[in-house]
Amino acid sequence: MTKEEARKALLERRAALIEEDRLDEDGRKPVTLDQESVGRLSRMDAMQVQAMAKALEQRRAAERARIDAALKRIDEGEWGYCAECGEEIAEKRLAHDPSVTHCIGCAR
Template structure:
């Protein structure tokens, strides 16, 4: 994967995450008590759905942070090198996820 391809893939994923945020905004909204609804189980279900939507939003935020960091590494001509040991990251690893910051050895704790 070239740096240009990586940048394109990262920007595309960034746009997808923004769209997912837009779509799921309603699911993260506070759960209101509706007196005319079925009852306590409906509210519990709504609260569970809200918690799941909030967790997904946190995962998207973490992924966005990884993408932003990868774009910064691209701008600094440091993309493709492990931020821990400085060695080159395997091309297949970068092709799978251009936002990775560590080689397999460092990511595995080695």
């Protein structure tokens, strides 16, 4: 995988994460506590859905941060090298996830 292919894949994944966040906005809205319109179990379900949506949002934010860091490494010429030992990261590993920071040996 070339740096430009990696950049393209990272930018596409970042855009997809932003779109997923946009589509999931309703799930993160506060749960109304109106006893008359929503029963207790329905409210509990809504709160559980809200909690899961917030957790997904946090995971997507963490992945976006990894993508941004990988894009910065590409710009600085450090992409593709292990952050710990400095050796090249295997091509297949980078093809699977261009945002990885460690070779397989150091990732263990």
